[in-house]
Amino acid sequence: MPPIIAIANLAKTYATGYHALKDVSLEIRQGEIFALLGPNGAGKTTLISIVCGIVTPSGGRVTVSGHDILDEPRAARRLIGLVPQELTTDAFETVRATVAFSRGLFGLRADPGRIEQVLRDLSLWEKRDARIMTLSGGMKRRVLIAKALAHEPRILFLDEPTAGVDVALRQDMWRLVRRLREQGVTIILTTHYIEEAEEMADRVGVIARGEIVLVEEKAELMRKLGKKELTLQLQAPLGGLPEALAAYPLALSPDGAALTYTYDTKAERTGITALLTDLAAAGIRFRDLQTRQSSLEDIFVDLVRERA
Known part of the structure; x- marks a missing residue:
């Protein structure tokens, strides 16, 4: 089976001359949970942002299920759900409205049943009419995930999804990620919590100073190193x-x-x-x-x- 994401010789250099990514090549398999680990400034968020069409690469090629992100940006982005580190939602909007709006951004028809299911899966249904500004930090994090799942993506990027949340919410999110994987969703996870990768990942990639240091099956990595x-x-x-x-x-x-x-x-x-x-x-x-x-x-x- 061909990789669902194929990254070849990817590079990113900013106007300041900073080389955020240097000749990165990586393949993500369909249906796996892939953990991308690296210290601050290693290039994790830049890599995700390029694949999601937020940042333009300086060189190299990325395809998502065969769609080149530069030649077919809409087709590639339609397959991706992104959970960013920071909340970027209108604080005065309600939970249900903001999640439904995210679905509309991809040109999909309204589907109240789908929105309800996503909110129930994330324990947000009781908060469906609450304004974002009234939610706790953990609930806001759940809203980010709901927004990313509203358009039924085949790929889900989780960029530091449990940063600053409590242990109970972290475990809830682990269970959700496993359930999504069982439904065929490919998960790419960046995290500073190594136990998340150890608990959930099928494969592990390590990035440092803009370069991929290692990509290995988690079990094999533990065995070898x-x-x-x-x-x-x-x-x-x-x-x-x-x-x-x-x-x-x-x-x-x-x-x-x-x-x-x-x-x-x-x-x-x-x-x-x-x-x-x-x-x-x-x-x-x-x-x-x-x-x-x-x-x-x-x-x-x-x-x-x-x-x-």
Whole structure:
């Protein structure tokens, strides 16, 4: 199946000379949840804005379901729903009216049933006649999503969708995103909350300084780059590591009371078994042990630090 979004050699240079994007190539698969991670200023919002037709690229090509965003902007934009970071809705308008208006912007006929369903899905139906200015921050965020879904897009961009919202709303939005994916909607998510990507994404892309650093299946990324640690609490402190253990990537705590062994999944079985055998042979006993695996956040920080 061809990608629903194909980005080739995309570049954006502003009049100030700032290179926001540098030769970005990326393909988004139909029906996936793709998380785009990157620090502030990495180019995430610029990339989304170009695909959505808000910003004009300096070079490269973008197609949305086969429609070139420059040659067929209306056809491409019709397929996309965008949830921006900031609320851009008339504060004096009602919830139902502003969502219905968004549908009309795409030349679609009025469909009260569709609007009602969207508002109910987002727990906004009881607020349908409330003015935007009277809503809480979390409710305003829900309105943004409702506006993006009003015209039944095949692609949904969520640009920092849960920034500044509470945990309950964040979990509600996660459930909504999963339900949309089950309905065949492709989701592209940018976020500073790494746990969102870890919880929801099928694939992860990392962007830094306007360049794509990595694109990988989330599970494969965790397998390849995720490190594991085995920490042993020793029965008696050590003054230093015995020569017999020099071949192992071990770290001794400052007080000599704990040994930490860092390993990857390939070395998991043989490495731990051999280590425990050699510890016993060296007369080193432990009273407790614990393991820890790198999170997606650990991997992200390492990748960005390496690129910087």
